[in-house]
Amino acid sequence: MADSVATSSSVDLQAFEFERVLDENPLTVLGTLPSTTQRLPAILRIEKTALASSITPADLSSTKLIENNDIYSWHFGWLKQREDVPDLKINVVFPATEVHIRKYSKQDIILVHETPQLYARIVKPYIDSFPASRTQWVSDILSGASEASKILFSSPAFALLPDMKWDLTTVPALYLVALARDPALRSLRDLRAPHVPLLEAIRAEAHRVVWERWGLERGGVRLYVHYQPSYYRFHVHVVHASQAGLMGMTVGQAHLLDDIISMLSLAPSILEDMTFTYGLGNQHGLYAPLVAAQAEVPFVATAAQDGH
Structure with a gap:
């Protein structure tokens, strides 16, 4: 009989037993948490929450001078506990599989070129190999079984909600996600000209929602799509335009929704036909086959390399 596993709402973080650090940025650690009859692997991703705008020196419990020079000085500070301002946000994956552990481990990155041929031979079979259970949490959201509040x-085509990365409070850190309902849409590669109305609707509703709820005008948010994505159900990220340095905004991985709409309007099958260049971590399931296949990708030397 399979071991009964605690639900996420009943996870006791005080019972977490540390094993090792998977990554330092953000701090991601592997350990175990108790289920009904045994301890199972658990991943904790620990991040500092954004400082509330209401924080003042009165909220400091103590300070320590680091250095001073003329009119400048540098200090360490410790905040008093405030119930309305948590210090940390902790994302938990429990029970974590070996796939999760690899995903959240620090990785060496290499740039790969994915031609349409390599997509058809390597990437699409990889995507198709994932069981529906891997994205059951997306289906639960779209059906209203989870996170309905x-x-x-919500429309017959997609749903828009806060991403789990956002603390739901700090507007400059705003992070939403639009989830497409069509399960046949797995990634950027599946988009064609007939999907433009869907993409335009996502863009329009995202701008409407952030204006009505948070007063962000058009241009106040950045909408983009990942390739490769972290999960294979098509979704669009919506983040505050002032955010910079997010891990998912790396050149090659993030593709602006506006650009995608423009490309599909000009060439209906361009995303099917083009070669994508992106970074791939050495723990990713596509790393070994795509790296091995790079010799098949034509390399065009520059004029300088040709000696011209």
Whole structure:
């Protein structure tokens, strides 16, 4: 009989037993948490929450001078505990599989070129190999079985809600996600010209929601799509335009929704036909086959390399 596993709502973080650090940025640690009859692997992703705008020196419990020079000085500070301002946000994956452990481990990155041929031979079979259970949590959101109270907009085509990365409070750190309902849409590669109305609707509703709820004008948010994505159900990220340095905004991985719409309007099958270049971590399931296949990708030397 399979071991009964505690639900996420009943996870006791005080019972977490540390094993090792998977990554330092953000701090991600592997350990175990108790289930009904045994301890199972658990991943904790620990991040500092954004400082509330209401924080003042009165909220400091103590300070320590680091250095001073003329009119400048540097200090360490410790905040008093405030129930309305948590210090940390902790994301938990429990029970964690070996796939999760690899995903959240620090990785060496290499740039790969994915031609349409390599997509058809290597990437699409990899995507198709994932069981529906891997994205059951997306289906639960779309069906209303999970996070129903967080839905900001819902239609027969997609739903818009806060991403788990956001603390739901700090507007400059705003992070939403639009989830497409069509399960046949797995990634950027599946988009064609007939999907433009869907993409335009996501863009329009995202701008409407952030204006009505948080007063962000058009241009106040950045909408983009990942390739490769972290999960294979098509979704669009919506983040505050002032955010910079997010891990998912790396060149090659993030593709602006506006650009995608423009490309599909000009060439209906361009995302099917083009070669994508992106970084791939050495723990990713596509790393070994795509790296091995790079010799098949034509390399065009520059004029300088040709000696011209």
